[in-house]
Amino acid sequence: MSSEAIWITIIGVSLATLIPRILPVALFSGFEFPKIVIKWLSYVAPAVLGALTALSILAPAGELHISVSNLYIWAFIPTLLVAIKTRSLFLTLSVGIAAMAILYNVIM
Amino acid sequence: MDRVELTVGVKDAVPIVLGYLPLGFAFGVLASQAGMTVIQATAMSVLCFTGAGQYIALGVIQVQGAIITAVIANLLVNVRYFLFTTSMVPFLKNHVNPVIASILSYGVTDETYAVAINRYQNHPPTSAYMAGLNITAHLGWISSTVLGAVLGSMVTNTDQFGLAFALPAMYICLLVLLITKKSDVLIALVSAILCLVIGYIWPWSMENMFNMVIATIAAATLGVMIREF
Structure with a gap:
């Protein structure tokens, strides 16, 4: 691709990410949502996090990988336990990263 | 600008920055392999700040595909941001000036959304917190891209450091907290x-x-x- 085409792509793609992020806040901030919509929206966060967690563990490279050779599944177990036990993001992250580093260097 | 809130936002972004390190780095490496200059790769991370979308655009650039393909694919991938930011509106309203909230929402990603929506359950949002969180995360994304684009070929395997699990670990913990x-x-x-x-x-x-x-x-x-x- 020519340098010019790459620049046009960059600008086009940045507009395509700008609009869906900015528009809802700009449009809906002055608008009173009905109660049922607020309730619906309150469930978006747990739904998104459930989906994100599942995908990041079971499809770490963008494709489903459900097998004992998927290190993410093994690292998931201690990480979840620490998260529930400590409710500390720092400790959870430390244990998760350490678990993955150990698994990777020991098994691979 | 509330300094305490700003600091909390910056601190909350640290795990995200850690997770972005290998991702942004990999993007930088792939971008230079696809024929993008360091400036172009950096500009993309500055202007787009969307992992999946940038990888898609790279794919299109690599195969000399049509620009419109990259744009449409990005619009589709980013539909989720529409859901994310809409679900933030009930929190932001009456707390953050809508114009400032709209501008700062540019920094909403899977990761900053997950962190922010957790905090808003018990703390009212402020523009200082949003700025601290989103801008720090964005700077992390940009700097790891630059590192990848410049150092590219020198570090080939980042997997051994376990950082690949930073974002999954963060999602797990945020889900538990939520x-x-x-x-x-x-x-x-x-x-x-x-x-x-x-x-x-x-x-x-x-x-x-x-x-x-x-x-x-x-x-x-x-x-x-x-x-x-």
Whole structure:
């Protein structure tokens, strides 16, 4: 691709990410949502996090990988336990990263 | 600008920056391999700040595809941001000036959304917190891109440091923190399973993350229909 085409792509793609992020806040901030919509929206966060967690563990490279050779599944177990036990993001992250580093260097 | 809130926002972004390190680095490496200059790769991370979308654009640049393909694919991938930011509106309203909130929402990603929506459950949002969180995360993304684009060929294997698990670990913890009632567990589980099943049946939905969008809409609708428990 020519340098010019790459620049046009960059600008086009940045507009395509700008609009869906900015528009809802700009449009809906002055608008009173009905109660049922607020309730619906309150469930978006747990739904998104459930989906994100599942995908990041079971499809770490963008494709489903459900097998004992998927290190993410093994690292998931201690990480979840620490998260529930400590409710500390720092400790959870430390244990998760350490678990993955150990698994990777020991098994691979 | 509230300094305390700003500091909290910056601190909350640290795990995200850690997770972005290998991702942004890999993007920088791939971008230079696809024929982008360091400036172009950096500009893309400054202007776009969207992992999946930038990888898609790279793919199109690499095969000399049509620009419109990259743009449309990005619009599809970013539909989820529409859901994210809409679900933030009830929190932001009456707390953050809408113009400032709109501008700062440019920094909403999967990761900053997950962190922010957790905090807003017990703390009212402020523009200082939003700025601290989103801008720090964005700077992390930009600097790791620059590192990848410049150092590219020198560091080939970042997997050995375990950083690949930084973002999954963060999602796990944020999910645990977010859950306050049993119905939240149900919604999260239903969404997770739906997302995987849809991705299994239609592999294309994994690429544009429509599986997540459909799963979220279905699970949130279920949440409205059941009685909270």
